[in-house]
Amino acid sequence: MADSRVRRIKLGSQGLEVSAQGLGCMSLSAFFGVPEPKTDPIALLHHAVNSGVTFLDTADSYGPQTNELLLAKALKNGVREKVELASKFGIIYGEGKREIKGDPLYVRAACEASLKRLDVNCIDLYYQHRIDTRVPIEITMGELKKLVDEGKIKYIGLSEASASTIRRAHAVHPITAVQLEWSLWSRDVEEEVVPTCRELGIGIVAYSPLGRGFFASGPKLLDNIENNDYRKTLPRFQPDNLVHNKILYEKVCAMSEKKGCTPAQLALAWLHHQGDDVCPIPGTTKIENLNQNIGALSVKLTPEEMLELETIGHPDSVKGERFSNMVPNFKNSDTPPLSSWKAA
Template sequence: MGECKVRRINLGSQGLQVSAQGLGCMSLSAFFGVPDPKTDPISLLHHAINSGVTFLDTADSYGPHTNELLLAKALKNGMRERVEIASKFGIIYGEGKREIKGDPFYVRAACEASLKRLDVDCIDLYYQHRIDTRVPIEITMEELKKLVEEGKIKYIGLSEASASTIRRAHAVQPITAVQLEWSLWTRDVEEEVVPTCRELGIGIVAYSPLGRGFFASGPKLLEKIENNDYRKSLPRFQQENLVHNKILYEKVCAMSEKKGCSPAQLALAWLHHQGDDVCPIPGTTKIENLNQNIGALSVKLTPEEMSELETIGHPDSVKGERFSNLVPNFTNSDTPPLSSWKAP
């Protein structure tokens, strides 16, 4: 596709500027099996920044903690000033279980710990990673508002939040971005969450824009990944669903061949064409994949091609849920009313 300059966009309406495509850093440390010893994550991060991909997405739960430490190492010697760091709080892993937390004491402690690990004075965008349904969203937001006032974070984000949660949060302190899963095979956010973000002037950050690698490799992905890669447990990657989902991949492949790009580039281009308020954050551990992803920015789609892709990526073309039913997400993120809160 030739060299492509990564343009800058305004993410939300509060003043944050980021690269039009970000880098999801999770796979450099966690959940996708043991990182390949042949890959050098620091070199990858530097290559991304030098290529114009400056919006770096991490979280305290990636590792846990090791991903933030990795970014701190990569951002020495003047690199910090060139990037926008997004981190997250709210998911705690321990003793084989997961806990979601959003109480004020925890919010502050998590932020202080992330600042220390990242070795920065301020986090550009700080998300609540998952919504604590025991704590009114207003209580969590009040503490985040204080952190903004103290200069510890610049902008606030929510991840996997429902439309009503977003509205309630935004009424306390403007939300800059909502992170959500959005791709050709995950489109349920288009019904309520995306329109709510647009109504309120909130930027949209699309994670897993390549269907966790599915649009890069198709069903063959499962042959390439290790047994401890969490994707092996996801419903869409189970054999009975994969047979059906393979048809979707093949249709994307056929269209990408006509366009002269890769299936992954086509899937990313579809998201870029959703609007300048959308920033996909594909993750990768390989520089060649990173270059391919950047190439998606130069793939132009006509309204007819967008319509064709939306027909291909119709909800009926996908079998299997995104996660198991036990995983918290935007469909079950509503919190109790503020009046019910009794401080511990």
């Protein structure tokens, strides 16, 4: 039976309805080290759906590819009909390199490959994972529009896109959702991207809403993760920065104790109170954590408490960038003008 605390929201203005909190599936396969042997990802996915968390987020680059194959197993026996399935294209890993692609031939090939791995006829929400700054966004969107017309995807999304890119893409075909990193310690999207989405009626999907686990475990997180966990490479988790960021975590802990909830629930509740156009997608490999995350939907915050949290999470309170310099930032994700495009 679905948990009554997981309400439903309309994501964007194109007709997509999802659970108010989703599940980021990346950590079940990639980047956060190897899941514990006792972890049963299929059981966790089924528990999420049965609890009302039906918005599942994956990508072809998670694994790579193994995350989509995992979801295919979980979606058997009637589960597919109960979920809103989101996947992404645009990041390729190979020979130790990372490439961003958005040309039409690649877009179509990536979609066809994801459909096959997921063993579905249609992907509900298909995002461009990162923006290919070599290809005008209008060209990428043109191919995605064809995929919508062919019934292979229902809705189009962008991830880590600038306000300008979002506007240009939306002019070709309505964008249903923009995925962005938004949390108490990642708030740069509030300046331009979030207002642009709201102006255009685009839903907002907040990934890493717990700061990649920081607001669940604090600095001790680094003591319990493997050496191949990519979080160990991120600026905010480096020793000097972590000492500074610990202060932010301790303030959140103090406030959560007064509220009678966990720090993670408080961090998620802050996002839920941003508006019904925002859907956080925390990830986890543990059913216990999933249940706690659902509990965030029941945490009520007053305007005064929201202001207190925003003061605690002021950008000046955070030390270290979101990513290393190797990873594109949404602020420089603009693409060339359409007039510059010459098809291969």
